[in-house]
Amino acid sequence: MEWPKHLKKTQARQAVLSIFQSTEGSLSVDELQLQLPLIHLTTLYRIVEDFESCGLLNLTDEFQPKKKHYTLAHAHPTHYLKCID
Numbered sequence: 001m002e003w004p005k006h007l008k009k010t011q012a013r014q015a016v017l018s019i020f021q022s023t024e025g026s027l028s029v030d031e032l033q034l035q036l037p038l039i040h041l042t043t044l045y046r047i048v049e050d051f052e053s054c055g056l057l058n059l060t061d062e063f064q065p066k067k068k069h070y071t072l073a074h075a076h077p078t079h080y081l082k083c084i085d
Contacts, residue, residue, distance in 0.1 A: 004054040012039050016047045017056065026060050026069035 003009055019035055020027065029044050036044065048070055051057040057070040 004056065007050060007054060012036075012043055013047050013050075015039065016044065017051070020051075020057065020070070020072040023072075026071045028067050028069050030067070 007013065015036055016032060016039075019032060029041065029048055032044050032048070033039070033041050048057060052059055052070065055073055058073050060069045060071055
């Protein structure tokens with residue numbers, strides 16, 4: 001995956017991207033903080049927003065609007081289902 005040209009390659013950003021690359025499902029920012037406790041929560045939110053705007057991450061909050069989840073952007077879209085009955 002190519003690094004976005006307008007984003008500085010920091011250790012925090014590289015750590016977040018590495019976690020998303022090694023995770024099958026989606027992650028919330030709170031779940032990221034559990035894996036990266038030394039990175040401030042505000043910084044994690046900024047990183048995730050930057051990655052989403054660059055197209056590295058996709059927002060998947062259809063089922064939990066109060067807690068946004070993100071997945072690594074893939075060439076092929078991923079569809080999620082939720083049983084409501």
